[in-house]
Amino acid sequence: MENGQVEISTCPFFAMSVYRDKRKVKSSKFKQSESILLVLFLLPTFFFIVIAQFYPLLYSVYISFTKWSLVKWKPIGFIGLFNYQQVLQDTLFKHAAKISLLFACIATPVELIIGFLLAYMVIGERKIIRITRSILIIPMTIAPVAVGTMWRMLLNTRAGLVNYLLQGIGITGPNWLATPLTAFLSILMVDIWQWTPFAMIIFVAALSSLPPDLFSAAQIDGASRWQILRYIISPLIAPITILVILFRFIDSILVIDIIYTTTYGGPGFSTNVITFHIYKQALKYFNVTYAAAASWILQIFCLSVAIVLLAYSGKLQEKF
Amino acid sequence: MKKIYPKEKGWGSVFSLIRAIVIILGTSAVLLPFIYLFLNSIKPEFEFLSIPPRLLPSRIVMKYYSSLLTPESETLSFLYNSLIVTSATTILAVLAGALAGYSLSHFRFSSKIIAIAVFSILLVRFYPKITTIIPYFILMKKFHLLDTLVSIIIAHVSITLPFVVLLMMSFFRDIPRSVEESAKLDGCNVWQVFCKIALPLSTPGLATSAVLTAIISWNEFLIASSLASVNAKTLPIAVSAFITDKGILWGPMSAMTASIVVPIVLFTLLLQKYLVRGLTLGAIK
Secondary structure (H helix, E strand, C coil): CHHHCCCHHHCCHHHHHHHHCCCCCCCCCCCHHHHHHHHHCCHHHHHHHHHHHHHHHHHHHHHHCEEEECCCCEEEEECCCHHHHHHHHCHHHHHHHHHHHHHHHHHHHHHHHHHHHHHHHCCCCCHHHHHHHHHHCHHHHCCHHHHHHHHHHHCCCCCCHHHHHHHHCCCCCCCCCCCHHHHHHHHHHHHHHHHHHHHHHHHHHHHHHCCHHHHHHHHHCCCCHHHHHHHHHHHHHHHHHHHHHHHHHHHHHCCCHHHHHHCCCCCCCCCCCHHHHHHHHHHCCCCHHHHHHHHHHHHHHHHHHHHHHHHHHHHHHHCC | CHHHCCCCCCHHHHHHHHHHHHHHHHHHHHHHHHHHHHHHHCCCHHHCCCCCCCCCCCCCCCHHHHHHCCHHHCHHHHHHHHHHHHHHHHHHHHHHHHHHHHHHHHCCCCHHHHHHHHHHHHHHCCCCCHHHHHHHHHHHHHCCCCCCHHHHHHHHHHHHHHHHHHHHHHHHHCCCHHHHHHHHHCCCCHHHHHHHHHHHHCHHHHHHHHHHHHHHHHHCCHHHHHHCCCCCCCHHHHHHHHHHCCCCCHHHHHHHHHHHHHHHHHHHHHCHHHHHHHHHHHCCC
């Protein structure tokens, strides 16, 4: 942390290190009254998590199997898997799922690659480098909603900065948000602009934590920069790379704020991503049980991706 | 750290050139949109759509900012709501999170229980928040808390708490046990050890948690927009409202967006030290 240096221990790996921790430090023995006090310490957290996470999660499973009365505003009777059937037969849902998958499959690798290149360039302790790093992380800290409105102006056909710059190199820019393909490219661009810094910052942490001796040894052995990158750095940061992929993939599947403020799912349904689809079903058409079922399909998908990638990353890490 | 860039003949200078270009390109890609936004917010109306487009304003107008401050625009009440939600969320999440983090790092839970706790905390990061929004909406309706700041604060605390707990656990584990042991020998009970020893020794952790929580809460849109309809609207909701209008209201939209962005940009630049640690753990959302 000193001098803006980042420690690797702060990365999500921490969670796994806790898991593997064999509790080397024996906790001191507490008197019974003190143990009770320590358990009481957990209560506030328990309260918030139960009220706003566990209960809603369980309730949404429950209503996904019921028929909903809009008049009484509560479930009226079980209908089994009917809602799930309805969701899976819905062409709009399938379309939204496709759009989201495509979006995530393009955005994730692009962010990963640019993020790594940037990270590789901005490692170091010189003041200018540190300032550059601070500037580069700004996009990911500002509100996605604001990023959306900002890009709506930047992408404006006549007065937007993007087309203005394109004009400068002799290209007539398209009407970005008005045709399906360019609208899709636009939201990709916005997502990449906002979240590449995330990949960068994790890679900066990972690269900074590598032992410097390794590089001087390799250098003495006559390894070139490319060889060091290819044979030493990349295997060492492989586990963290998997985590970056995991974070970025899930977050791009769940993107909604920037869609809301740039294209609102349009034109037509060309940028109607999955979370936005569910959001509209739930809060615009009050199709509550449909939304619950759809969100659980999404839920199961996300959690399986998360578990698989976390396990894979853990396995890679164990090798070293 | 220098060792990562081995000194090579020829390559070295080419590499520093590439490096300089990448850094210039990267920072301008980040900064230009902000400069453009700021220029838009002080540009006279007729200049937005002039042909060819004019980037630099011919004169500076502050009317969009001053119109945000008039009573009709309601921006002040959005700002007020955002400030209340953000500060309450930060205080509650850091307090509750510090307590839980201390308990998890000190009590003799079996390591299985800890692993389960940590794992479920991590999973909160990965599941679609949209799943909980509808049931939470229904629950708040039952409690007659819809469209209140309380409902938003509780939700925000619940999504930020997991990160705070993880962060604080890592900080409390770094405190040498001997310090706490000797305090206990001097007759302090758990509560006193927590308040007088553990908390003061982990102020960087508290600061990191607070910065992270404040940013997440200030930016959060999805949950707030589902709960607030009239009275409890926060700034992100006000910003998002510009989408429903036909066409773009350039001036007001720029001024509004600038006012939600500027505090966070300053925050980022000033508190970078704490922020980076939180970001790499919390993977901010």
